[in-house]
Amino acid sequence: MIKTGAQILWECLEREGVSCVFGYPGGAILPAYDALKYSNIHHVLVRHEQGAAHMADGYARASGRFGVAVATSGPGATNMVTGIATAMMDSSPIVCITGQVGSKLIGSDAFQETDITGITLPITKHNYLVTRASDLAATIREAIYVACSGRPGPVLVDITKDAQQSSCEFNWEATKLQIPGYRPDLSPAPKEYEQALELIHNAQRPVILLGHGAIVSGAIREVRHLAERAAIPVALTLLGLGALPASHPLNLGMMGMHGEAWVNHAIQEADLLIALGMRFDDRVTGNLKTYAPTAKKIHVEIDPAEINKNVKVDVALVGDLRAVLHELLPRIESLDHSEWLDFIDRLKGDSAVRDIQNLLDNGHLYAAHVINDLWRETRDSKTVIVTDVGQHQMWEAQYYKHEEPGSLITSGGLGTMGFALPAAIGAKVARPETEVWVVAGDGGFQMTMSELATIVQENLKINIAIINNGYLGMVRQWQEFFYERNYQATPLLNPDFAKIAAAYGIRNATVTERSQVVPAVQSARQHKGPVLINFQVEQEDTVYPMVAAGSSLHEMIRRPNPIVETATDE
């Protein structure tokens, strides 16, 4: 059947199961938009193309499938760059469709021409420039396959205007994948399994390091079985939170820069680290020279390029985590590490006393209080929390006890401020029945708050909690610790966020005291439409504990006891 490139584009996406895309039109992508009328795909109009990429990302993470973002050439395409890099760092499968000037104009500096395949080369898993309609079907199919298979990631397809406009024979069934060099399905050798089993069975002080790979691979049950059968405590990365329920007795909590002291100490004291679907990010290891000095290391990872990148390991099992654990589990003996678990328990020491959750209301509203109260209110309803980047993100990771995989969506690797609001839109579109909360700082929120309009236009029930401390809080914290409290460019003069929400017709509230937190949360949950709550929290509050960048993992700046260190008290 003869179809235009534009029609082929939408039909291919539909056949691949796409029901919704996030995009913004413009000259070079107009033929595609014109052909939308023949398609059943729902188009969400964003307010900035960065938002489209983040929405596709949020959609992918919430649904476990892939998200699609659409933009025009030139500025439309370059605006997506931050969103693409975010998806790359966090292995999120998104397919970005961009319009390109006509193939005969390429290289002529035509209006709104930019070399987007060149620009996104290092931040995509792969990208394509399509100049002929007849190449489109195979390319779209390939792009989706590459994005979703192996270690997932963003793929960009740049389509010239003439490729969208011209027509060709379209036969979906005859469209074949032609990627002979692409091998996403690696698996370990039998000998490597033997070596791993020997290390696991001989370890006295093992720790599992659990990462995002467990969620991506769908290995939740397998990981839990491994931990339980071999009685191995589990430390999680930021993106791994939820992969083992926070309430599970073997769950130690988040490791790394803002991990609890006992978690990091356990890693440093361990004689075996079993890294599952994580990549030893510098925020997780601290100083590599002193990292887990007495531990042997097993690395189960789908991407062979991650092996021995940061941390040299003794055994590498390269393959899909779920498949590897399926092979491993039947051969794991039931083990007892009660001595080791008791030791870790004693490491907790007075941590509970220092914990802000156990402090009485002293008139100050701490961000941690807000997070903790939000968790208490929403814990039973499988809520998805989407966080931005900064102090609030770390407090959320510490005080919101995630029980379900995928219940936290956040920008980990790239640390993209402005991620939360658009990513939450993507998550809500993917899972309309799920309660979705944005938790964002006052700085990051303002980077993409134009997407409030998208929420209203799409009539999405999203709750937004702004943790407003009037600072770029995490940067301020670094200035406090490492730059002699020289608060350059971190104080923020903010708009009245309630009025901003009101201007969009979004219900709003401002909270300044602890006693108002729970009522505000409850009221927001009961309201049918979107709600924005501006939590005006303690201004110079600090995320504890903290491993300074470059320090050893066990050298932590601990919470003061009891926590009273605030600007007003000094």
Added chain:
Amino acid sequence: MLNTFVVYVENKPGVLTRVASLFRRRAFNIDSLTVGRTEKPEVSRMTITVDADRDQARRIEANLYKLVNVLLVENITMEPAIVRDLAMIKVSATHEGRSRVLELASVFRARVVDVAPESLIIEITGGEDKIDGLLEVLRPYGVLEMVRTGIVAMRRGNKCTSVALATNAVERLATDDDVSYSV
């Protein structure tokens, strides 16, 4: 240590950029990179030399494989291989020096491919050391211009690599008979 990689890639636009960009992005320094056609029109073959230790070399290999257009990577550093570089050297050859330059060229089994009143172009093929050697002995006569292709490499013996695109598979064809002789 200098590592030599043989990399088979799909013969498509932009593949060279992808490979080069990978080395830049991961901060590996390319010493030499050559690319050309193979016996199959849809496949190109690169020879890349990089200064890297063993772990780095393994990571380079793994990262190359992550490029969708890369079909096969072989690190032949430790294997017996024929390694060749080609140079053209334009050397000043005035009346009195000319015969000695021609003599040196002949000792190095190089060929004179262009003769002008004041200069010669000498073409030499060989390992990098051999070319460096000729260059050194020619220097006193005045090297006016030089160009080198960078090295290409191929494993000795019957061991060979076949990249079968049609079946979406990459095969290594090797026999046990791995004896070969320099000729």
